[in-house]
Each structure stands twice: as C-alpha cells, then as structure tokens.
C-alpha cells in the first residue's frame with residue numbers, strides 16, 4: 001500500500017486529464033472532486049476511476065472538453081444538457097443552477113440529461129448544504145438490465161440507484177446521507193472478490209435466484225439486492241422514476257444511454273429565517289448525538305460524520321493508494337503520452 005498526499009494526487013490527476021485533452025480548468029475541478037472522494041473515505045469513487053474515464057474518452061463516450069448548458073428553464077426548474085462532458089462537471093454545474101434557483105424561488109428541480117458518471121453523490125449535496133440549501137440528488141432510470149433485482153424478484157432490472165440528501169446544520173455540522181439503494185455497492189463486491197472474502201448475507205442472489213455470499217456469483221449473472229427489503233426497494237423505484245420518467249432522457253439521450261441525474265433543492269430559509277432553521281436543526285442533531293451508545297458501539301454518529309473524520313485523518317496522514325490502483329493510473333497516463341515518473 002502506498003500513501004500519498006491529497007496535493008500530489010490532485011496534481012497527478014490534473015496532469016493525466018490535461019494529457020487526455022481536458023482543458024486545464026476542467027481538469028483541476030476533476031482532480032479536486034476525485035481526490036475529495038478519497039479524502040472522505042469513498043475510494044471507490046476517487047482516483048481509482050481515472051483509467052475508466054480515460055478509456056471512455058478514447059471510445060468517444062466522454063467528451064473531455066465539453067461544457068454543460070441549460071437548455072430549458074423556468075424560475076423553479078432547469079434542464080441541463082450534460083453534453084457527455086465529465087458527469088462531475090455536469091453535476092457541479094447543475095448543482096450551482098439548483099442552488100441559485102432555490103435561493104431565488106425557494107425550491108428548484110434540475111434534471112441532467114446526456115450525463116456521464118457523476119461520481120460520489122455526496123459531493124453535490126454537501127455543496128448545497130454548505131450554501132444553506134437542502135438537496136436531494138439521485139441517479140437512476142437507466143432502464144437496462146442493470147445489476148440489481150427488485151424486492152421479491154430474481155432478475156436484474158435496476159442499477160445501484162444511489163441517493164444522497166444533504167441538510168445544513170447551524171453550529172452543528174451538516175447532515176449528509178449518501179448511499180446506493182442496494183444492500184452493498186458494486187465496488188465493495190469487487191473488493192471482497194479481490195480478497196476472496198464472502199459478502200454479508202442478504203446482499204446477493206446467484207443467477208438462479210438463490211441467496212449467496214460468494215462475490216463471484218455476481219459476475220456469473222447474479223444480482224444485488226436492495227437494502228432493507230421492500231423499503232430500500234421502494235426508494236430504488238423512486239430513484240428509477242425520477243431519473244427515468246421525470247427526467248426526459250428518452251428525448252435527449254443517445255441509444256442505450258437513458259437515465260440521468262436529478263437534483264431537488266430547497267432553500268433552508270423557506271418557511272422561517274435561516275437563524276430559526278439552524279437553531280431547530282441543531283436542536284435535533286444534538287439530541288440524537290447525545291443518545292447513549294448501544295452495546296458494541298462507542299457513540300452515535302450522525303450521517304456525514306464518518307466522511308468528515310476520514311477527511312481530517314487523511315489530510316493529516318495521507319491517502320492510502322493500493323499499488324494496483326497506482327499502477328493502473330500510471331498505465332492510463334502512459335496511454336495518453338504522460339510519463340508519471342518525472
């Protein structure tokens with residue numbers, strides 16, 4: 001395992017994307033966003049993705065110098081054409097539009113079509129919460145076979161259909177809920193597979209619909225299950241319809257590339273002054289934080305706390321980078337004419 005500073009990883013990421021044809025300002029944004037995922041502890045959505053994005057650029061499905069734009073709007077809504085730019089760049093743009101419109105109109109909804117992978121959804125809801133805007137971000141509606149089964153089903157029909165919700169705190173830190181609606185994210189199945197470790201029960205069915213804990217079964221036609229049985233499944237379906245029906249993907253997206261991201265934003269000061277919102281939010285956040293720990297736990301954490309703690313730690317001690325991840329990044333850099341050894 002290597003350990004690298006955030007600064008070094010941002011520098012490397014920026015240079016690789018510039019070498020692949022990304023304008024420097026967009027490459028800098030991408031570097032900050034990917035390394036932030038590593039800092040907050042979601043390595044599955046950080047620099048490990050660089051080789052896949054370079055491959056998409058090579059195939060022409062990701063256009064590194066494209067910039068998103070608003071193609072339809074009202075005071076409370078905007079349709080953003082991601083133009084198959086980096087999905088992160090489209091999501092950053094869409095989030096900015098949603099925050100601005102929520103401030104002007106109290107609430108706003110933004111749909112991003114022609115959108116590539118937007119990475120860690122919590123990036124976008126955290127940005128909104130930092131500006132005193134409550135935000136819900138989902139990615140779904142791909143409509144293909146996906147990788148997950150509906151509750152009670154034994155066939156692939158859904159993607160991991162993630163959802164993130166950010167709520168501003170006052171003196172207390174912002175609340176950040178951010179996860180896939182499958183019991184386990186696909187990236188974590190890959191990690192278990194690499195280690196030869198079993199998955200926890202309740203995450204996976206094999207291709208014949210039998211419960212399994214063997215990660216190999218997912219890649220032999222198996223399927224992930226929703227978290228929380230019918231409840232997580234219900235949430236996955238909401239994400240599916242937000243991304244697949246509310247969003248006009250069919251009209252805009254290229255063949256085989258349906259679905260997209262939807263951002264719902266509400267000004268925290270909609271019903272009373274911001275100071276009153278913050279006082280009330282802090283009351284609830286403190287109340288929950290003070291609950292004594294159950295057996296086996298040392299404290300109650302608020303959603304978002306694990307990410308904040310990871311960031312503090314990794315800014316101080318560096319970011320662990322598996323050698324295989326680093327070697328893949330070096331190879332991806334070489335493929336676009338950049339030698340990372342110098």
Ligand SMILES: NC(=O)c1ccc[n+]([C@@H]2O[C@H](COP(=O)([O-])OP(=O)(O)OC[C@H]3O[C@@H](n4cnc5c(N)ncnc54)[C@H](O)[C@@H]3O)[C@@H](O)[C@H]2O)c1
Nearest residue numbers: 119120121122160162176177178179180185301302303304
């Ligand atoms: N772009 C995409 O298409 C896509 C698809 C799937 C997942 N993702 C991303 O993958 C990342 C990981 O997803 P995941 O499903 O593995 O998430 P996860 O299971 O790691 O859950 C993370 C969430 O749970 C909270 N949490 C964790 N431990 C907690 C505790 N003890 N007490 C209270 N809260 C706690 C975190 O603060 C965070 O809100 C997310 O950032 C998600 O957005 C993206």
